[in-house]
Amino acid sequence: MSKKATKTEFGDFQTPKALASEVCRLLASRRLCPASIVEPTCGRGSILSAALQAFPGAAIGLGFDINPAYAAECRQVNDLRCSVRAADFFATNWRSILADLPEPILVIGNPPWVTNAALSSLGSVNLPVKSNFHGYRGFDAKTGKSNFDISEWMLLHLLELLNGRRATLAMLCKTMVARKVLQHAWKHGFDIGRAEIHRIDATAHFNAAVDACLFCCYVEPGKRTVSCQTYEALDDSSKRHTFGYDDGRLVADIEAYSQWRHLLGESPYRWRSGVKHDCSKVMELSEAESGLRNGFGETVNLEPEYLFPMLKSSELANGRTGAPRRWMIVTQQEIGQETKQIEAAAPKTWHYLTAHADYLDKRGSSIYRKRPRFSVFGVGDYTFAPWKIAVSGFYKSLRFARLGPFQERPVVLDDTGYLLPCTSQQEAEFLYELLVSEPARQFYSSLIFWDAKRPITTDLLCALNLDKLAAESGLNKPFNEFCRSNPWTTKSAGPRLFD
Numbered sequence: 001m002s003k004k005a006t007k008t009e010f011g012d013f014q015t016p017k018a019l020a021s022e023v024c025r026l027l028a029s030r031r032l033c034p035a036s037i038v039e040p041t042c043g044r045g046s047i048l049s050a051a052l053q054a055f056p057g058a059a060i061g062l063g064f065d066i067n068p069a070y071a072a073e074c075r076q077v078n079d080l081r082c083s084v085r086a087a088d089f090f091a092t093n094w095r096s097i098l099a100d101l102p103e104p105i106l107v108i109g110n111p112p113w114v115t116n117a118a119l120s121s122l123g124s125v126n127l128p129v130k131s132n133f134h135g136y137r138g139f140d141a142k143t144g145k146s147n148f149d150i151s152e153w154m155l156l157h158l159l160e161l162l163n164g165r166r167a168t169l170a171m172l173c174k175t176m177v178a179r180k181v182l183q184h185a186w187k188h189g190f191d192i193g194r195a196e197i198h199r200i201d202a203t204a205h206f207n208a209a210v211d212a213c214l215f216c217c218y219v220e221p222g223k224r225t226v227s228c229q230t231y232e233a234l235d236d237s238s239k240r241h242t243f244g245y246d247d248g249r250l251v252a253d254i255e256a257y258s259q260w261r262h263l264l265g266e267s268p269y270r271w272r273s274g275v276k277h278d279c280s281k282v283m284e285l286s287e288a289e290s291g292l293r294n295g296f297g298e299t300v301n302l303e304p305e306y307l308f309p310m311l312k313s314s315e316l317a318n319g320r321t322g323a324p325r326r327w328m329i330v331t332q333q334e335i336g337q338e339t340k341q342i343e344a345a346a347p348k349t350w351h352y353l354t355a356h357a358d359y360l361d362k363r364g365s366s367i368y369r370k371r372p373r374f375s376v377f378g379v380g381d382y383t384f385a386p387w388k389i390a391v392s393g394f395y396k397s398l399r400f401a402r403l404g405p406f407q408e409r410p411v412v413l414d415d416t417g418y419l420l421p422c423t424s425q426q427e428a429e430f431l432y433e434l435l436v437s438e439p440a441r442q443f444y445s446s447l448i449f450w451d452a453k454r455p456i457t458t459d460l461l462c463a464l465n466l467d468k469l470a471a472e473s474g475l476n477k478p479f480n481e482f483c484r485s486n487p488w489t490t491k492s493a494g495p496r497l498f499d
C-alpha cells in the first residue's frame with residue numbers, strides 16, 4: 001500500500017502542538033480536574049503531553065496507538081505519570097482499562113477521520129468487528145446510510161463505557177461525527193451533563209477540507225441534558241447557537257424549533273427519491289446537435305418508450321427547471337420488474353443496453369445483485385406522476401420547484417433529487433405555495449444543519465406535516481380534496497399507490 005493510502009487508512013493526521021495546547025487550555029478553563037487522562041489513539045503524543053501539562057493534578061496518563069513507532073515516540077513524553085502501549089483500539093478491552101481508573105477521567109484525543117467505505121475500498125481491516133451498529137436493515141444497510149466514520153464507533157464505544165462515571169470526553173473530530181454521537185447518546189438516555197462543540201479550521205491545522213471541531217461531552221451521573229452549545233472557535237466569545245434533541249430527532253436550533261414544532265408529524269404526502277441507476281454514462285443522455293449523446297460522446301438513437309426528460313440536482317438547486325436538456329433511460333416501472341420485454345417493445349433500446357452491458361453489469365452496489373439485468377432503483381408509479389414538486393438533495397439550498405410534463409412525458413429526477421408526486425398542475429401549485437410559506441421555511445430552518453454534507457434528506461422533508469400546515473393556513477378544504485384525488489397520499493379516496 002502506498003504511503004498516502006496508509007495515512008488514509010490510519011487517519012494519520014498528527015495534531016500540531018499549538019492546537020493541542022489550545023484544546024487543553026480551553027478544557028482547563030472549564031475547571032476540569034481529571035485524576036486520570038487517557039489518549040486512545042495518541043500518535044506521537046502531542047495531545048497527551050499537552051494534557052499532562054495542563055492538568056498537573058492528574059495521577060495517571062495512558063496512551064495507546066496502533067503504530068508501534070508512534071507509541072515509542074510518545075513514550076518520550078517523559079512524564080512519570082505516563083504509560084504508553086502499542087495497541088489496536090478495536091482489540092483493546094476498554095471496559096477493564098476504564099474500570100480501574102480514578103475519577104474524574106478525561107478521555108482526550110484525535111481519533112482517525114476515515115469512513116468504513118473508504119477503508120473497504122483500500123481493503124483495510126482497521127474496523128470494528130460489528131460494523132452495522134446502528135442496526136440498519138434492507139436497502140439502508142446496503143447503501144450510503146450504513147456508511148460510518150470509525151471515529152464515530154470509537155467515541156460511542158468510549159461514551160457507553162463512561163456512562164455513569166464522572167468523566168469528560170474531549171475529541172477532535174468531524175462535526176458531523178460529534179452530532180451523530182450526541183444523537184445516539186441522547187436517544188439512549190446517557191448521563192450527559194453538558195456538551196459543547198467548538199469549530200476548528202481543519203484546513204489550516206490538518207490540510208483537510210472537512211467541517212471539524214473539538215467535541216466535549218461532560219458525563220455526570222444522573223444528569224441528562226439534551227442540548228449542545230456550538231461555538232465558532234476554541235474560545236467562549238464565539239457562541240453561536242444551541243442544537244439539541246427533541247421529539248426523537250436532532251434539531252438544529254432548539255429555540256426556533258419550539259415555535260414550529262406543532263407542524264411536525266406524518267404528512268399524507270410522502271417525499272420520494274429520484275431514480276437510482278449508478279451508471280450515468282449509459283443511462284443519461286444529453287441533447288446535442290446530432291441528437292442524443294451518452295457519457296461516452298456516442299450519438300444514440302432510441303425508441304421513446306423508455307426515455308424520460310430529466311433534471312439534475314444542480315438544475316433544481318439553481319432554478320433551471322424550464323426545458324430539460326437531458327433524458328434518462330428508465331428500464332422499469334417498479335422495483336424488480338422483469339426487463340426482458342424491452343427487447344420486443346424497444347429493440348434499439350435493448351440493443352443499446354446490451355452493447356453497454358459491461359458498465360451496467362459491473363455496478364458495485366449489492367442492490368443490483370440477483371435483480372433483472374439493467375435494473376434501476378427508486379422507481380415506482382410515482383416516478384411517472386405528470387406533475388411533481390421537486391427539490392435537490394445534493395446542494396445546500398432548499399429551493400422547491402414545480403415540474404410539469406415536457407414533450408408530453410413526465411420529468412424524472414436522479415437519486416440526488418426528491419419529489420412529491422402530484423396529479424395536476426393545480427395540485428402542484430397548491431403544494432408549492434404551502435412549501436414556500438413562511439411557517440414551512442421557518443420549520444425547516446429550525447431542523448436543517450447547513451454544514452452537513454447533505455443537509456436536505458427525505459427524513460427532513462417528511463418531518464413537515466402538510467396537513468397541519470394547511471389547516472393552520474385555513475386551507476384544509478382544498479388540501480383534503482387534493483389528497484383524496486392523489487393516489488400517492490394516505491388520504492386517497494381511490495386506489496392507493498403509496499407503500
Ligand SMILES: C[S@@+](CC[C@H](N)C(=O)[O-])C[C@H]1O[C@@H](n2cnc3c(N)ncnc32)[C@H](O)[C@@H]1O
Nearest residue numbers: 010013014015041042043065066088089110112
Ligand atoms: C488523527 S491521528 C491523531 C494522533 C494523535 N491523537 C494526535 O492527536 O496527534 C490518528 C491516530 O490514530 C492511530 N490509529 C489508527 N487506527 C488505530 C487503531 N485501530 N487503534 C489505535 N490507534 C489507531 C493512528 O496511528 C494515528 O496516530
